[in-house]
Amino acid sequence: MADGRPGFGAGEYRRRWAALQARMAEAGEDALLLTGPADVFYLTGFLTRFWESPARPWFIVLPATGDPVAVIPEIGTHLMGQCHVGEVRTWPAPDPVDDGIGLLTETLAALVPERGRIGLPMGLETSLRMPLADYRRLTAALAPRAFSDATDTVQRVREIKSELEITAIRETCTLAARAFDAVPAIVAAERTLDAIFRSFQGALLEAGADWVSYTAGGAGPGGYGDVISPALPVPVRRGDVLMLDTGAVKNGYFCDFDRNFSIGPPDDDTRRAQTALYEATEVALNRLRPGMTARDAHRLLTCALSERGATPGGGRLGHGLGITLTEWPSFTDRDTTLLHENMVLTLEPSVEIAPGRILVHEEDIVLRADGPELLTERAPFDLPEIEI
Amino acid sequence: MADGRPGFGAGEYRRRWAALQARMAEAGEDALLLTGPADVFYLTGFLTRFWESPARPWFIVLPATGDPVAVIPEIGTHLMGQCHVGEVRTWPAPDPVDDGIGLLTETLAALVPERGRIGLPMGLETSLRMPLADYRRLTAALAPRAFSDATDTVQRVREIKSELEITAIRETCTLAARAFDAVPAIVAAERTLDAIFRSFQGALLEAGADWVSYTAGGAGPGGYGDVISPALPVPVRRGDVLMLDTGAVKNGYFCDFDRNFSIGPPDDDTRRAQTALYEATEVALNRLRPGMTARDAHRLLTCALSERGATPGGGRLGHGLGITLTEWPSFTDRDTTLLHENMVLTLEPSVEIAPGRILVHEEDIVLRADGPELLTERAPFDLPEIEI
Numbered sequence: 172m173a174d175g176r177p178g179f180g181a182g183e184y185r186r187r188w189a190a191l192q193a194r195m196a197e198a199g200e201d202a203l204l205l206t207g208p209a210d211v212f213y214l215t216g217f218l219t220r221f222w223e224s225p226a227r228p229w230f231i232v233l234p235a236t237g238d239p240v241a242v243i244p245e246i247g248t249h250l251m252g253q254c255h256v257g258e259v260r261t262w263p264a265p266d267p268v269d270d271g272i273g274l275l276t277e278t279l280a281a282l283v284p285e286r287g288r289i290g291l292p293m294g295l296e297t298s299l300r301m302p303l304a305d306y307r308r309l310t311a312a313l314a315p316r317a318f319s320d321a322t323d324t325v326q327r328v329r330e331i332k333s334e335l336e337i338t339a340i341r342e343t344c345t346l347a348a349r350a351f352d353a354v355p356a357i358v359a360a361e362r363t364l365d366a367i368f369r370s371f372q373g374a375l376l377e378a379g380a381d382w383v384s385y386t387a388g389g390a391g392p393g394g395y396g397d398v399i400s401p402a403l404p405v406p407v408r409r410g411d412v413l414m415l416d417t418g419a420v421k422n423g424y425f426c427d428f429d430r431n432f433s434i435g436p437p438d439d440d441t442r443r444a445q446t447a448l449y450e451a452t453e454v455a456l457n458r459l460r461p462g463m464t465a466r467d468a469h470r471l472l473t474c475a476l477s478e479r480g481a482t483p484g485g486g487r488l489g490h491g492l493g494i495t496l497t498e499w500p501s502f503t504d505r506d507t508t509l510l511h512e513n514m515v516l517t518l519e520p521s522v523e524i525a526p527g528r529i530l531v532h533e534e535d536i537v538l539r540a541d542g543p544e545l546l547t548e549r550a551p552f553d554l555p556e557i558e559i
Numbered sequence: 560m561a562d563g564r565p566g567f568g569a570g571e572y573r574r575r576w577a578a579l580q581a582r583m584a585e586a587g588e589d590a591l592l593l594t595g596p597a598d599v600f601y602l603t604g605f606l607t608r609f610w611e612s613p614a615r616p617w618f619i620v621l622p623a624t625g626d627p628v629a630v631i632p633e634i635g636t637h638l639m640g641q642c643h644v645g646e647v648r649t650w651p652a653p654d655p656v657d658d659g660i661g662l663l664t665e666t667l668a669a670l671v672p673e674r675g676r677i678g679l680p681m682g683l684e685t686s687l688r689m690p691l692a693d694y695r696r697l698t699a700a701l702a703p704r705a706f707s708d709a710t711d712t713v714q715r716v717r718e719i720k721s722e723l724e725i726t727a728i729r730e731t732c733t734l735a736a737r738a739f740d741a742v743p744a745i746v747a748a749e750r751t752l753d754a755i756f757r758s759f760q761g762a763l764l765e766a767g768a769d770w771v772s773y774t775a776g777g778a779g780p781g782g783y784g785d786v787i788s789p790a791l792p793v794p795v796r797r798g799d800v801l802m803l804d805t806g807a808v809k810n811g812y813f814c815d816f817d818r819n820f821s822i823g824p825p826d827d828d829t830r831r832a833q834t835a836l837y838e839a840t841e842v843a844l845n846r847l848r849p850g851m852t853a854r855d856a857h858r859l860l861t862c863a864l865s866e867r868g869a870t871p872g873g874g875r876l877g878h879g880l881g882i883t884l885t886e887w888p889s890f891t892d893r894d895t896t897l898l899h900e901n902m903v904l905t906l907e908p909s910v911e912i913a914p915g916r917i918l919v920h921e922e923d924i925v926l927r928a929d930g931p932e933l934l935t936e937r938a939p940f941d942l943p944e945i946e947i
Contacts, residue, residue, distance in 0.1 A: 209613075221787040223773045223806055224885040225597075225684050226878065246874050249785040249915070263873065265889045267683055293691035295655055296613050303681035304708055306691075320692055365769070372770065373761045381753070381789060382760065382771065385611045397637040399609035401769060418611055485651065486634050490614065497612040501653045527637070 178216040178422065179335050184255035187213060187328065191233055194324040200290035201283045203233040203321055204275075206300040209494045210292070213329055214239050215254040217247070218423045220382065227264040228301035230275050231256070234282045242275045272305050276312045283316050290321025296499050297322055326499055330491055332515050337537050337546070339424035340493065340515055343380070344535050344546045347419050350374035351430045354415065355557045358407060358432070362559075364390055368402035368415070375419045385418030385496050388429070393441050394528030398429070398521075409435040409559060412530060418496040427492050427517055428533040428547050433554045441530065444481055444522040445554045448532040451475035451520045455489075456536070456543050459518075465500035465508045472502065472520045484521030484529055492517050492535055514538045515546065566604040566810065567723050572643035575601060575716065579621055582712040588678035589671045591621040591709055594688040597882045598680070601717055602627050603642040605635070606811045608770065615652040616689035618663050619644070622670045630663045660693050664700045671704050678709025684887050685710055714887055718879055720903050725925050725934070727812035728881065728903055731768070732923050732934045735807050738762035739818045742803065743945045746795065746820070750947075752778055756790035756803070763807045772813070773806030773884050778822070781829050782916030786817070786909075797823040797947060800918060806884040815880050815905055816921040816935050821942045829918065832869055832910040833942045836920040839863035839908045843877075844924070844931050847906075853888035853896045860890065860908045872909030872917055880905050880923055902926045903934070 191214075195203060205211060208222040211231050230242040238257030241247075244264030251259050260278060262271050283289055291299070299306060310318055332340070353374040354367075361367045372383045388402065389395030390413040398416055407413055416429035433441065454475040459468055473483040487506075491498030492515045500508030502519070510516075516538060521531040532550060536543035579602075583591060593599060596610040599619050618630040626645030629635075632652035639647050648666060650659050671677055679687070687694060698706055720728070741762040742755075749755045760771045776790065777783030778801040786804055795801055804817035821829065842863040847856055861871040875894075879886030880903045888896030890907070898904075904926060909919040920938060924931035 207613075218789055219787045220773045220775060220789065223883070225595075225686070225883055226875075226885050226887075226889065228686075246785065246787060250788050263891075265683060265875065265891070266893055267889075267895075268893060270683060291691070293695075295653065295658060295690060297690050298613070298616075298686065298688045299691050300686050302683060302685050302710075303679070303687050303694075307681075322690075369764045369767075369769070373764050376757045376761050376764075379757075381757070382774070385608045386770070387608060397634065399607045399634060400638050401606060401608065487614075487653065495611070495613055497614050499614070501614065501655075503651075503653070505654055505656060507655075 178218070181255055183333060183335055184214070184216065186333065188233060188239065190328045191324060192235060194328060195235060195290060198290065198321065198324050199288055200319065200321055200324060201235050201287035202279060203290045203324065204279070205231045205233070207298070210325060212423055212494055215241065215251070215256045217251055217254045219250060228271055228305070230271065232278055232282060240278055242271060242278050244271070270305060272308050276309060279313055279316070285315055288317045288319050289313070290324055291318050292322045292325050293320040294322030329493070330499065331511055331513050332493060332537065336424065336493065337513065337515060339422050340426065340535065341546045343419055343421045343424050343426040344428065346378040346380055346421060347375060347417055347426045347428065348548045349378040351415070354430065354432060358413065358434070358557050358559060362406050363404045364402040364407055365404045367407065371415055375417060379421060380419035381421050383417065383419050384425070386416065388413070388415040390414070391528060393438050394524040394530050396527050398531055407434055407559070410438070412437065412441055414531065416533065423494055425492060425494070425496050426535060427496055428535050429531060430550060431530065431532070431554055433556045434559055436556055437554050440524050441554065444524050444530040447476050447479040447481035448520050448522055448530060449550070449552050450479060452518050452532055452534060455518045456545070459510070459538060459543050461510055461512045461538055461540060463510050465502050465506035465510065466504055468510065469502040469504055472518070476520060476522060481522045484523055484531065486521065488521065489517045489519045491515065510538055512538060512540050566606070569643055571721060571723055572602070572604065574721070576621060576627065578716045579712060580623060582716060583623060583678060586678065586709065586712050587676055588707065588709055588712060589623050589675035590667060591678045591712065592667070593619045593621070595686070598713060600811055600882055603629065603639065603644045605639055605642045607638060616659055616693070618659065620666055620670060628666055630659060630666050632659070658693060660696050664697060667701055667704070673703060676705045676707050677701070678712055679706050680710045680713050681708040682710030717881070718887065719899055719901050720881060720925065724812065724881065725901065725903060727810050728814065728923065729934045731807055731809045731812050731814040732816065734766040734768055734809060735763060735805055735814045735816065736936045737766040739803070742818065742820060746801065746822070746945050746947060750794050751792050752790040752795060753792045755795065759803055763805060767809060768807035769809050771805065771807050774804065776801070776803040776817070778802070779916060781826050782912040782918050784915050786919055795822055795947070798826070800825065800829055802919065804921065811882055813880060813882070813884050814923060814935070815884055816923050817919060818938060819918060819920070819942055821944045822947055824944055825942050828912050829942065832912050832918045835864050835867040835869035836908050836910055836918060837938070837940050838867060840906050840920055840922060843906045844933070847898070847926060847931050849898055849900045849926055849928060851898050853890050853894035853898065854892055856898065857890040857892055860906070864908060864910060870911045872911055872919065874909065875907070876909065877905045877907045879903065898926055900926060900928050
């Protein structure tokens with residue numbers, strides 16, 4: 172943008188609006204109402220960490236034709252004014268009497284005919300980022316206009332990434348790889364898991380991350396307990412497998428991949444799990460294609476692991492990636508979402524080495540017509556060893 | 560906790576459950592259903608950055624008597640098992656067919672009589688972190704049980720901080736102060752705003768933050784444009800006022816305060832605004848008392864600024880603080896929330912120096928019976944100057 176704000180040019184946003192409007196026409200939606208940080212960013216380029224404050228709702232309305240309208244708290248006027256949007260309407264939020272609902276009602280009433288329909292994401296992986304009581308006031312005030320589920324409208328557009336987006340995600344993956352390179356030195360300098368995680372986040376920032384929205388990981392003898400816990404002030408010991416997982420962010424785009432390290436030489440069980448995971452990922456890298464489903468991807472990975480005598484982890488074994496840490500679909504045996512060219516996905520096979528001891532690999536890919544293209548530098552075949 | 564996980568002992572959680580249950584009894588709520596990260600953390604100590612993934616909903620049910628029940632995705636079993644909660648019930652999420660709604664319906668049906676009422680926060684500063692379509696399925700399946708707004712139940716308990724919580728917030732403020740001390744050296748080493756912000760986040764981590772959920776700020780000649788924008792790759796210049804604002808996190812508790820620096824000597828307008836802001840904060844520090852309202856706090860600050868010839872900023876001039884970056888109430892002319900002893904609050908007066916040029920101060924306090932006690936080290940009277 173004009174002031175040096177990172178982001179894409181107007182053409183990318185016009186493409187997104189048109190793609191959504193085409194889906195809206197098919198679904199019979201006369202307007203789309205969006206309330207969440209990712210959807211707002213996707214439509215306008217509005218990027219701020221201010222979403223951390225739950226105080227105020229933010230609304231973007233995309234009409235059937237024309238540019239989106241932002242109905243937002245006054246505090247966002249300056250920043251939204253530099254984004255890609257038609258009209259910007261504001262109110263002095265937070266207002267305990269009317270926190271934007273009057274203004275939003277007016278906006279939608281003018282854009283949607285009385286017998287029309289307003290699409291709102293209501294399905295899997297969505298939530299409504301506004302007070303439920305205000306949503307009820309809104310639907311009552313706009314009746315007989317109907318609200319319907321626009322999850323499909325939004326997800327079918329957002330899940331296909333443009334080359335600009337793919338480049339942005341690759342850039343985040345690349346900077347994270349440099350931070351992972353620093354892990355042996357970090358472990359040599361620090362002894363406890365929480366200190367290692369602090370330094371690792373510092374390394375991500377030094378490598379160029381704008382911020383670090385997610386880190387998780389663990390360390391334990393021959394595997395760790397889970398992949399969502401924050402780091403504890405416990406020492407890392409010889410024999411541990413150390414895992415760091417990160418969702419760093421640059422220009423609003425996430426990476427999401429992990430790396431494993433053996434503190435001292437790994438035991439035989441860990442070696443076997445490592446080999447099975449590496450090879451299962453290779454199978455997916457070789458065989459995944461557009462036209463398969465998320466369930467097919469799950470099957471590729473679980474079969475590859477089972478054939479190698481490993482016990483696949485119970486959770487999902489990969490997912491979408493982009494402007495949130497995880498996006499749909501989910502590589503489970505229940506998700507029948509079709510995989511398309513230019514979806515960005517993670518391959519995340521996990522193995523249960525023993526009860527309560529798991530090993531998880533993760534790579535980020537973009538699915539091309541002829542198969543996956545890696546966005547991450549491939550993890551090494553052998554578990555890297557760190558001597559302490 | 561037993562494994563060295565930071566957090567409070569069981570007594571603190573039992574106190575919270577009892578306080579909520581007392582409010583629930585008054586409000587006629589037979590159970591409380593909570594879905595958001597802050598409420599889940601408040602009731603159980605469950606702390607993870609995994610909330611960044613929008614894929615899965617998480618539910619905590621607090622019955623009228625007895626311990627809370629966690630109804631959560633399987634991936635959380637290990638971590639929730641180390642938290643403060645009664646039963647933990649899990650399902651293999653994400654499940655596109657039934658993402659926990661069957662299990663949650665069963666759980667609530669067993670705890671709430673058929674003519675009973677389930678409280679759910681629906682009001683200001685709340686949102687429902689689950690798909691709206693699933694919420695509709697849940698309410699239909701549980702009828703004739705009613706869902707009602709439990710915003711007041713939750714907020715009146717959470718807004719009064721225990722001494723354990725106050726100590727935790729003070730600790731986060733203290734570490735952030737050390738990071739602010741590093742700003743002159745950072746500015747000397749870096750020249751662009753985005754690089755300064757990266758290094759500042761690194762300094763927060765080095766000072767002991769577990770993670771940095773929020774940074775914002777700006778720089779401009781004699782003031783900045785807003786306080787929510789991410790940092791741009793633009794050079795900082797002599798004559799700029801540089802502001803950094805942070806919500807760093809330690810043990811799940813936030814600080815939220817900013818510091819301003821003048822690059823070279825400030826101009827006269829900036830000096831006057833600085834003095835007015837410093838003195839307005841002093842007025843609030845001397846005169847704020849329990850029994851006043853949020854609106855009274857707003858009036859104290861705006862009058863003190865106006866009396867000094869400054870134009871008060873239009874937004875809120877302070878707010879609650881704790882397990883989210885901002886909590887209720889809001890120091891505006893519309894918020895009549897009563898201020899109580901042991902509320903943790905920010906004083907955040909702002910001055911419009913000229914159109915599009917503002918200066919904002921912020922300190923964190925705990926309101927005691929005899930007035931505010933600072934949790935931040937007081938900002939200096941004079942704007943610190945950095946020579947570049």
